[in-house]
Amino acid sequence: MSFTLQAESGGARAGVLDTPRGPVQTPCFMPVATQASVKALDADDLARLNPRAILANSYHLYLRPGTETVKAAGGLHAFMGGYDGFIITDSGGFQVLSLSKLRAVDDEGVTFRSHLDGSKHRLTPESVIAVQAELGSDGWTTLDECPPYPCAEADAARALERTRRWLDRSVPAVAAARAAGAKSLFFPLYQGGLHPRLRRPSAEHHNDCPADGISIGGFMVGEDKPTTWAMLGETTALLRADRPRYLMGVGTPSDIWDAAACGVDMMDCVYPTRVARSGHIMTASGKFNVTNARFRRDFTPLDPECSCFVCARYTKAYLGHLLRASELAAYRLLSYHNLHFMAGVAAQARAAVLAGRFASARADFLARLSS
Amino acid sequence: MSFTLQAESGGARAGVLDTPRGPVQTPCFMPVATQASVKALDADDLARLNPRAILANSYHLYLRPGTETVKAAGGLHAFMGGYDGFIITDSGGFQVLSLSKLRAVDDEGVTFRSHLDGSKHRLTPESVIAVQAELGSDGWTTLDECPPYPCAEADAARALERTRRWLDRSVPAVAAARAAGAKSLFFPLYQGGLHPRLRRPSAEHHNDCPADGISIGGFMVGEDKPTTWAMLGETTALLRADRPRYLMGVGTPSDIWDAAACGVDMMDCVYPTRVARSGHIMTASGKFNVTNARFRRDFTPLDPECSCFVCARYTKAYLGHLLRASELAAYRLLSYHNLHFMAGVAAQARAAVLAGRFASARADFLARLSS
Numbered sequence: 001m002s003f004t005l006q007a008e009s010g011g012a013r014a015g016v017l018d019t020p021r022g023p024v025q026t027p028c029f030m031p032v033a034t035q036a037s038v039k040a041l042d043a044d045d046l047a048r049l050n051p052r053a054i055l056a057n058s059y060h061l062y063l064r065p066g067t068e069t070v071k072a073a074g075g076l077h078a079f080m081g082g083y084d085g086f087i088i089t090d091s092g093g094f095q096v097l098s099l100s101k102l103r104a105v106d107d108e109g110v111t112f113r114s115h116l117d118g119s120k121h122r123l124t125p126e127s128v129i130a131v132q133a134e135l136g137s138d139g140w141t142t143l144d145e146c147p148p149y150p151c152a153e154a155d156a157a158r159a160l161e162r163t164r165r166w167l168d169r170s171v172p173a174v175a176a177a178r179a180a181g182a183k184s185l186f187f188p189l190y191q192g193g194l195h196p197r198l199r200r201p202s203a204e205h206h207n208d209c210p211a212d213g214i215s216i217g218g219f220m221v222g223e224d225k226p227t228t229w230a231m232l233g234e235t236t237a238l239l240r241a242d243r244p245r246y247l248m249g250v251g252t253p254s255d256i257w258d259a260a261a262c263g264v265d266m267m268d269c270v271y272p273t274r275v276a277r278s279g280h281i282m283t284a285s286g287k288f289n290v291t292n293a294r295f296r297r298d299f300t301p302l303d304p305e306c307s308c309f310v311c312a313r314y315t316k317a318y319l320g321h322l323l324r325a326s327e328l329a330a331y332r333l334l335s336y337h338n339l340h341f342m343a344g345v346a347a348q349a350r351a352a353v354l355a356g357r358f359a360s361a362r363a364d365f366l367a368r369l370s371s
Numbered sequence: 372m373s374f375t376l377q378a379e380s381g382g383a384r385a386g387v388l389d390t391p392r393g394p395v396q397t398p399c400f401m402p403v404a405t406q407a408s409v410k411a412l413d414a415d416d417l418a419r420l421n422p423r424a425i426l427a428n429s430y431h432l433y434l435r436p437g438t439e440t441v442k443a444a445g446g447l448h449a450f451m452g453g454y455d456g457f458i459i460t461d462s463g464g465f466q467v468l469s470l471s472k473l474r475a476v477d478d479e480g481v482t483f484r485s486h487l488d489g490s491k492h493r494l495t496p497e498s499v500i501a502v503q504a505e506l507g508s509d510g511w512t513t514l515d516e517c518p519p520y521p522c523a524e525a526d527a528a529r530a531l532e533r534t535r536r537w538l539d540r541s542v543p544a545v546a547a548a549r550a551a552g553a554k555s556l557f558f559p560l561y562q563g564g565l566h567p568r569l570r571r572p573s574a575e576h577h578n579d580c581p582a583d584g585i586s587i588g589g590f591m592v593g594e595d596k597p598t599t600w601a602m603l604g605e606t607t608a609l610l611r612a613d614r615p616r617y618l619m620g621v622g623t624p625s626d627i628w629d630a631a632a633c634g635v636d637m638m639d640c641v642y643p644t645r646v647a648r649s650g651h652i653m654t655a656s657g658k659f660n661v662t663n664a665r666f667r668r669d670f671t672p673l674d675p676e677c678s679c680f681v682c683a684r685y686t687k688a689y690l691g692h693l694l695r696a697s698e699l700a701a702y703r704l705l706s707y708h709n710l711h712f713m714a715g716v717a718a719q720a721r722a723a724v725l726a727g728r729f730a731s732a733r734a735d736f737l738a739r740l741s742s
Contacts, residue, residue, distance in 0.1 A: 036692065040699040043684060065667065065692040072668050073688060081684045087549060144524060296436065297443050313452045321407065321436040328411040330704050 002185055002212045003244045003265075010359035011233070011363035012260040014350050017053075017213070017244050019086040020138050020183045021077075024052045026244060026265040027353075029256060029346040030088070031339050034079050035060050036070070038339070039273045040332040043081030048309065049339055052085045053139075055268040058097070058131050059092025063114050063121070067134045075136025077195055088139030088187060089132045090248070094146050094217065102328070105145055107162060125166040129173035131305055133182050140168040141215045144189040151222040153195055161193045170208060173270060193218055193235040194227070203238035213244040216264070218251050229258050236263035253282060253345050254369060257362040260349045267346075272338035277331050279323050282341040286369055290320045290334065308340035373556055373583045374615045374636075381730030382604070383631040388424075388584070388615050390457040391509050391554040395423045397615060397636035398485075398724075400627060400717040401459070402710050403644070406431050407441070407451050409710070410644045411703040414452030420710055423456045424510075426639040429502050430463025430470070431500045434485050434492070446507025452721055459510030459558060460503045461619070463494060465517050465588065475688050475720065476516055478533060496537040500544035504553050512586045513541040515560040520593040524566055531563045535576055542581060557582035558617055564589055565598075565605040574609035584615040587635070591620050600629050607634035624653060624716050628733040631720045638717075643709035648702050650694050653712045657740055661691045661705065679711035 007014045017024040027234040031038045031049070031234075034057045038046060046054075061070055073079035077088055093110070096103055100112035100213035109124035123131075128143040143166050167188050188211050206214055216235065219228050237244055246266035247259050259267055272282065277297050279291040283303040290302065301311035302319065310333045322330035345365075352361035377384045388395040402409045402420070405428045409417060412549065417425075432441055444450035447458055467474055467483050474483035480495030494502075499514040514537050520731040535607065538559050545557050559582050564574035577585055590599050609618055617637035618630050630638055643653065650662040654674040661673065672682035679691075682705045694703035718737075723732035 035696045035698055036689070037696070037700050042700045042704060044680070060696075064696060065688065069688060069692075073670055073686065079686075079689055081689065254410075291383040297440055299444055309415070315444065315450075317436065317440060318407070318450055318452065321450075324662055325406040325408070325431075325435060327406055328699060329407040329408050329413045331699050332703065333413060 003219070003242060005241065007356070009356045010261060010362065011263055011351045012349065012362075013060070013263055013265055014353035015186075015244060015265060017051070017086075017265075018066045019185060021084060021086045022052065024086050025350060027256065027260045027346050027349050028053055028266055029109045029342045030266060030268040031342075032057050032268050032270045033080070033087075034270070036076060039270070040277070040335045041339075043083055044045065045332070045336060046083055049336065049343065050085075051339070051343060052252050054083070054085060054087055056087050056089050056135070056137060057092065057095065058089045058128065058135065058137075058141075059095035061089075061135055062118055062123075062131050071134040073135065077136065086139060087137045088185075088215075088246070089135060089137035089141065090101050091128050091132075091143050091189060093128075093142075093144040093189065094248075097146055105162070107165070108126040109143070116338075125169040126173040129170055129177060132184070133177040133180075137184060139185045139187050139213070140174065142167050142188040142294045144191055144217060144218055146221070149194070149223060153197065156192065156195050157216075159200055160195075160202055162196055162200070163189065163191050167205070167209060173355065174188065175325050187211065187213040187215045189215045189217050190235075190239075194221075194223060194231050196231075199231075199235055200238055203235065207238075207240045211243065213246055213266075214239060215246045215248055217248050218249065220251065225258075229262060232259065232264070233262040239263075253342065254366055256342070256345045257349055257365055260353075261358070261362060268292065273335040276334035276338045279320070279330075279334065280338075281334065282338045284341075284365070284368055285371055289325050290316050292320070295320050302334075302337050303341070306337065306340065308337050310334070310337045311342075374613060376612065376703045378725050378727070380724045380727045381733065382634055383630060383720065383724045383733075384634055384636055386615060386636055387555075388457075389682060390424070390556060392455060392457045393423065395457050395637075396721060398627065398631045398717050399424055399612045399637055400713045401426050401637060401639040402713075403427075403639050404451070404458075405641070406435070407447060409524050409706075411706045412639070412710075414454055415552075416703070417454055417709060420707065421456075421716065422710070422714060424457055424637065425454070425456060427458050427460050427506070427508060428463065428466065429460045429499065429506065429508075430466035430510075432460075432506055433494075433502050434487055438502050442505040442507065448507065451531045457510060458508045459535050459556075459586075459617070460508035460512065461515050462499050462503075462512040462560060464499075464513075464515040464560065465619075467494065468517055476533070478536070496540040497544040497732050500541055500548060503555070504548040504551075505597035508555060508732070510558050510584070511545065513559040515588060517560055517562065517588055517592070519584070520565070523584045524568065527563065527566050528569055530633065531566075531569055531573055533557075534560065534562050535573070537720065538576070538580060558582065558584040558586045561585050561606075561610075562586045562589045565592075565602050567596060567602075569606070570602075570606055571609055573607065578609075582614065583612060584617055584637075586619055587618045588619050589621065590618065596629075600633060603630065603635070604633040624713065625737055627716045628720055628736055629712070631724075632729070632733060643713050644706040647705035647709045650691070650701075650705065651709075652705065653709045655736070655739055656742055661687050662694050666691050673705075674712070677708065677711065679708050681705070681708045682712075
């Protein structure tokens with residue numbers, strides 16, 4: 001097994017995932033490099049931030065610059081300028097449904113038109129693994145059919161059955177890629193968590209499938225947060241404990257603690273960089289907007305507790321000025337701070353589990369965040 | 372005198388300007404930080420690029436974030452995060468005429484409405500010096516009336532007479548600021564170079580005025596390049612040799628050599644960063660656009676001769692991808708390369724003067740650039 005569970009506390013887990021790019025300590029928050037770039041940051045920034053795992057997106061990279069181009073560059077790590085950590089790739093199933101036009105899902109796969117140029121494409125469970133193998137990512141997910149929310153149980157069951165058959169077809173595709181030399185970890189997609197009667201059979205099917213981890217999709221699709229955590233907790237209770245659980249597309253600083261409390265080990269989200277670009281700054285005592293008039297002559301750092309290079313060098317007044325003036329440097333600097341903060345939150349949650357005081361640390365964190 | 376002329380060759384000069392922020396070797400190209408930010412770069416980038424002189428803009432900073440804010444931050448250098456080189460500020464005369472609405476020029480000064488919020492403002496020769504003193508820049512220019520192009524000689528003469536009177540009023544304002552502790556160098560604006568009959572009296576007036584250098588405005592306003600260089604050469608011939616000549620708003624790689632050949636010592640331009648943002652890459656063998664389809668699988672650096680961090684780490688294929696995908700990192704990386712290239716061009720021109728082979732080095736550079 002590539003995952004070592006080190007400790008549990010308050011429902012949360014601390015562990016280490018051994019990857020072809022070195023160990024990843026969990027819980028972890030993974031920055032998102034959808035198009036082979038963590039938005040506004042470059043590879044030097046990434047080396048300084050030093051996340052040991054990030055997410056990239058198969059669908060986007062398949063369409064642009066194209067799988068062949070990334071492969072010819074020597075794979076995603078080299079293409080990006082030499083990132084040395086673990087890259088897991090989203091299968092693209094979600095993006096096909098949310099971004100592309102004229103999509104048609106059949107039992108064999110998905111046909112769609114590119115949101116970029118209207119060109120026609122087809123993805124199958126097998127081709128999605130092949131794409132990820134060519135991209136050279138270190139963690140592979142599977143093609144899934146992500147049902148809309150809300151969704152009638154019968155429709156959800158149909159989508160789930162298809163996702164399940166696609167998973168079964170992905171397994172030999174992964175085996176073939178590994179036989180050809182790939183060392184990537186297999187993180188098949190789990191769906192069905194929001195439907196109590198579908199949840200268990202879906203979990204059992206996943207537990208029986210050969211895999212290194214589980215990518216949990218289908219949450220945060222429109223349901224309210226109490227529903228998310230209730231359903232997520234019931235889901236993880238059904239999943240085998242010896243595999244890392246990656247909750248896709250989550251989340252905010254409080255989400256890190258709430259998801260970890262449900263036994264989640266890995267997360268990713270564009271949230272920290274997206275809100276940064278409109279000036280929202282994350283700190284342990286909550287979020288504020290640096291363009292707020294009250295910071296016009298505030299010559300203190302964004303976050304006095306922060307050790308990032310942005311907080312070491314710049315003031316709220318200057319960063320707010322840059323953003324007001326639409327100066328591009330602002331997007332990078334604010335994004336870096338927020339990602340640095342999120343890495344710290346995940347590290348805090350991990351330390352709390354290892355110290356056996358997760359529940360109280362979570363309560364303290366959430367109390368201060370909303371203070 | 373703060374300027375030491377070290378050598379002359381082929382009409383060009385090599386020198387050193389002693390400034391409150393250390394020596395600036397000339398000819399030099401100054402990156403532009405209009406709004407206290409060299410577009411897309413941060414202070415760390417600037418420290419790595421290490422230009423010993425940059426340009427900022429009084430008009431923009433006066434309006435946003437406001438002179439008082441920059442002063443409260445400890446001046447422009449501190450506000451920007453600790454840039455340690457020479458900052459010269461444009462007076463804003465050009466921007467008042469080109470950007471603002473409802474401007475009214477009278478003998479006393481300029482009244483205008485902000486291009487940002489329509490608020491009404493008035494600048495006088497004295498207040499422009501005061502603004503620059505409060506901003507804490509190291510080089511000060513003067514309020515001028517930049518006539519449109521083309522312009523009847525009689526109109527130009529009227530504008531010139533006003534600019535001249537404003538210069539005379541600036542001198543005691545500078546003296547007062549210095550008496551109050553300012554150590555900044557005085558680079559009053561020269562106008563009139565495009566009008567043969569106005570050129571000499573304007574130059575003589577400047578030569579007699581107490582100053583550390585001369586800021587040459589009114590070129591590159593629409594006239595063709597042969598006219599620029601002919602008129603510029605005739606202008607610099609009239610200017611005293613012991614003061615550095617700063618040609619404002621110039622230019623391209625070839626402009627550096629052509630202006631230096633006219634005896635210009637300092638230049639600035641937004642050109643390298645502006646064209647970078649649309650993918651244009653500068654090299655010694657000419658300019659190309661990195662988004663061109665032929666670079667889609669070109670895994671070589673932008674410029675194999677370049678020693679900048681961008682060329683050390685990234686490929687044309689990746690940088691072209693980032694720009695095509697509208698990834699913000701592209702703007703920074705391409706801007707950095709172009710500014711690094713421009714610094715190298717100025718350094719080459721300087722080395723050629725010092726070696727006494729400027730004319731042949733210029734011919735070689737221009738031949739290769741258009742090859």
